[in-house]
Amino acid sequence: MIIPLLKGLATTLKHCFSKPITLQYPEVKRPVYPRFRGHPELVINDDGSRRCVACTLCKVVCPSKAIKVIEPAEGEHHEKYPVQFIIDLTRCIFCGFCQEACPKGAIKLNNLYELAQYDKSILVYDINKLTQETSQIRMPDWL
């Protein structure tokens, strides 16, 4: 009769000494799985240049019309690159179609997921905000 009760108490006691599951968010952030689809990010090459060639396929495929503006320009060596790239994160549904459509692997969804802001306009990302200084992509070469 008493044995099941003791078993239960033992389980409870065991948890008293184990690490708690609750995280001290926002001081501590929960790590996500490598294939998690977070914010879109413009990928940069080792030399610091963006991979994007402003082909606008992501803009075409985007089902929620979150990709607003892609402004192309011609570089010194006749290369095509974006001078402006605007994504409205309030519209983004994190479907990952853009990274699937991109022929250059230039746009990827990283592992950032926070979207709470006092002002919506903060969530309209321009080309600089879309490029992270240190990439937040866990698996850069996945897809």
Added chain:
Amino acid sequence: MVNLTIDGRAIQAKKGQTILEVARDNGIYIPYLCYHKALKPIASCRICVVEVKPGPPRPQPACSTYVTEGMEVVTTSERLDVIRRELVKLVLINHALDCPICDKGGECELQNLTHALGIDRVDYEAQVLTPHIDYESSLIERHPDRCVTCGRCIRICRDRVGAMAIHFMNRGYYTELGSGVLPLDCEFCGSCIEICPVGALINKVFKYQARAWELEKTETVCPFCGGGCTYQVQTRDGRILRVANQDSILLCGRGRFGFPVVHSEDRLTTPLIKENGSFRPASWGEALDLVAQRFQEIMAEAGPGAIYGVGSPRATNESNYLFQKFFREVLKTNNLDNPGRYHFVRGMAGLMAVFGVSQVDGLAAPAARVPAYHSPYEVTEGATGSGLMFVLGKLADLPQADVALVVGADVTTELPPLGWALMKARENENFQLIVANPRATKFDRYAALSLQYKPGAERLLMGGLFKAIFAAQPDIAPVINAAGLEEFKESFKKFSLKEYATKAGVDEGQLKTAAELLLKAQAPAIIFGTELLGQDKGQENATALADLFLLVGKPGNPGSGVYMAAEKANTLGLLVVGVLPDRLPGFIPIDKDPGLNLEQMLEALETGHDNAPQALYALGGDLVRWLPNRSRTEKLLKKLKFIVVQDAFLTDTAKLADVILPVAIHVEQEGTFFSSDSKLGLLRKALPENGVRPDWQIIMELANRLGGAFKYVKPAQIFQELAAQLPVCAGLAPGHCFPAPGLTAKLSGQFVPFEQDISLPGRRPYTLIVGKSLQHSGSYTTHQPCGTLMVTPGARLKMNPEDAVALNLGAGETAKIISSHGEITASVSLDADLPPGVVLLPDHFGEPAANRLTLNSNLVRVTIQKM
């Protein structure tokens, strides 16, 4: 008709159609790469192969196999699929995988083909070639690594445009496109870009600007010559990014690369009022109030005739119609004219003297309701027409002509579509071209006979031609009723044929050959343009050519006609809608109190006659820039008390104005143009106005301030009112010409003798022809960032290299050109097309202003000195 089956479907087709055309017309897809509807098939890609029974046991190219009775065609089978896939794979071996940055991506025929044939990999390997990508040209970029060697660009350039800029270089796997080993013969029309199925030729003006699917497309009319080409304006976010003609592909350089003028920094955006010698921006209300007030003051003082109006060949029919209505109904004066007075009106006057004014009789009452921009008059049985409109050639018919005589015109420069029509006519093996011009022009290379006469000797040349015709066939009788032939023959008694030939500077035998060719012709066409009509005796020139057409022309045979090239889009429209001092809309003459024409008005100003105007209302019409003898025009315009100019740019005339009203240009408004062959072109609005207003709105507001009651909401309403006054345009609809095909022609003519003299007085050693440049249309295309400025950034004095040596001048050096009326300086370019003693200066640019040298003609004798 031919009966055949395609994929088991019974189909009726016209004889002479190819399998591909029949399949396309019936919605059956046959893939192809080297074929294009605007070109003749060459069957080189073999992707369009189909199985044909009865026929050889191997597949046949659909693009070049004509349909026959009882033919059975199979367009899809396993064998055909394998062949097509292999062929496309071979094309793809070395194809650059540039699609993300290639401007053709999204509208690429190779992309579509690869997708349609389901090719996901290319299992061939070959030597990798280093592409020679050519970034040199400022308008056209070449990417040999994207080329599929279909030869479309070569064919459109050679067969349609008539230039020879592109050739296949090397052979086999190493084939690529280049200018050959010849000097580049390019007109910078960009037709090769448009016809390229892939992105091997790239439009640099459009490069990287947008992807094909992002563009909004609006069909409108090109404003850069009187040819009336319809083209598609492709815009995004209120900016034009490129233009295209998707039917014939052909556009000229100004058409294709000239559109950026719409977005020029030089555009006027607000009304300007002159105060103490300088302009200040004003509101529309203030500017219009001022104009109305000043007009009222001047009219109260000196009567309504004191205000003179100049219409604009850049403005729509609706605006010009309203302009003349404003003058006639509100101001109550006939004092208005148009700048065509100095060329096109002369031509029309010459034709009118010989063939009579255009008229239509026997029409039913106008219909009350018709679709927008359609004539309310229906061409019913029994309706007859007469007059010059029946001899005015239609560009669409020109390819059916068998002899074309070009006099004093550099065809492609004056009217590019006329050049394309001549190229098309050349496909007819019986076609013969006679080119008469003081200098060598592009079409000399295609001419059966080139007559290089002395500048200004056109009428002596014509005299010689008449003499030769009368000698070859003394009993010649025109095909239509013509009066005065005997007296006309008498007028050539003065000289013998030999004398005519010597005076005109041509060979007697050449005149005889030309006469023979014209006499043999079943559908002769006579072509001339602004350069001939711009002479002081332009009207006499036109009369001579009209007489010639009356004598040898075959009106009624398709292609036979008189083709007059107009430099500006709506030059003919101005005449049709009555921006003339002596004619109402529809060419109806005014018997009572006709106004002064432009020449008379300037004379009245010069003499200070009491009928001289005191104010000028110019709708565009840059008189200072375009009239000969610039200093006189400037001096006379300064005598006016008040000038209002309505223009999109600060033109030289606008600088003299007291008030400038900025107007919308072609893509910013709706309306219609009449091309120089009387085709009605419909302009559609593709861009917002951004502060400027269409001409008709400005005229309406002004009229209402001066007591008029104009209540138009849209241009279609104005057209409706206008069309009701134009029985000559019965049956007219957008894209159609008048007279309507169903109209019975009652054509008669009257031979009118013309003056047989050389109109080039003076003793100076060189003859200057004030001409045109291929890349420019008026001064319109001279505003940055117009694409054609990259090819022709300024005017250069063209002269024969021998002359340059004699004057110790080299290419690019500056020469001083002196006439008895003024002097200018211009940089020199050498051109062997010009005979020694003749120099040419285009007049599009403000500097050097060729009309500082001229008196009353576009020809002038000059002295040239090295600076």
